[in-house]
Amino acid sequence: MTRRRPAPADEGFTLLEVLVALAILSLAVVAGIQLFAGSLRLLKLAGEHQEATLIADEKTREVSALVEGHETGTEAGFTWERTIQRTEMPAELVTVTQKPYEVYAVTVRVSWDRQRSVEIATLRTAHPPGPGDTTTSPRNP
Numbered sequence: 001m002t003r004r005r006p007a008p009a010d011e012g013f014t015l016l017e018v019l020v021a022l023a024i025l026s027l028a029v030v031a032g033i034q035l036f037a038g039s040l041r042l043l044k045l046a047g048e049h050q051e052a053t054l055i056a057d058e059k060t061r062e063v064s065a066l067v068e069g070h071e072t073g074t075e076a077g078f079t080w081e082r083t084i085q086r087t088e089m090p091a092e093l094v095t096v097t098q099k100p101y102e103v104y105a106v107t108v109r110v111s112w113d114r115q116r117s118v119e120i121a122t123l124r125t126a127h128p129p130g131p132g133d134t135t136t137s138p139r140n141p
Contacts, residue, residue, distance in 0.1 A: 045116075052078055052110040052118040059108045066104045066126045080110045087123070101125045 013021075055075055059082050071082045087103045094100070104124045111117040 048112060048116070049118060051076065052112060052116075053120070055080060056108040056110045056118055056120040059110075060106055060120050060122055063106055063124070066102075066106075066124055068104075078110050078112045080108060083107045100128065102128050 055078055059080050063082070063084065066084060068084055068086055073080055083106075085105050085107075087105050089101070089103050102125065104126065105121060106124055107119065107121040109117055109119040
């Protein structure tokens with residue numbers, strides 16, 4: 001029995017097959033690089049949001065005297081604005097005590113990159129200032 005020798009076309013890949021394989025591989029590599037770059041941008045943005053939220057929380061907590069007003073400042077490349085406003089106490093919560101409470105809305109907005117911002121708002125209670133008293137002490141920090 002004689003063995004048949006394979007034809008030269010059956011021994012390897014053609015140039016066209018190699019080019020198609022390289023084109024598919026290059027498309028996959030480009031798509032992978034774009035996904036990786038997109039993930040890095042989202043990771044950076046998430047870090048910025050986290051840092052802005054921490055700054056807003058810090059500026060909310062550092063209020064010691066509840067006095068109506070507006071403050072601004074910068075910290076670590078972020079711009080913050082803090083607003084304290086006295087708000088009306090709902091009728092259901094009004095107490096008939098010797099020292100009634102006042103409710104203040106504390107709002108802190110932290111901005112960066114001209115279009116991104118985080119805002120935290122909370123309510124705080126305090127006794128109204130007495131005669132000769134210039135500060136209002138917070139009840140629920």
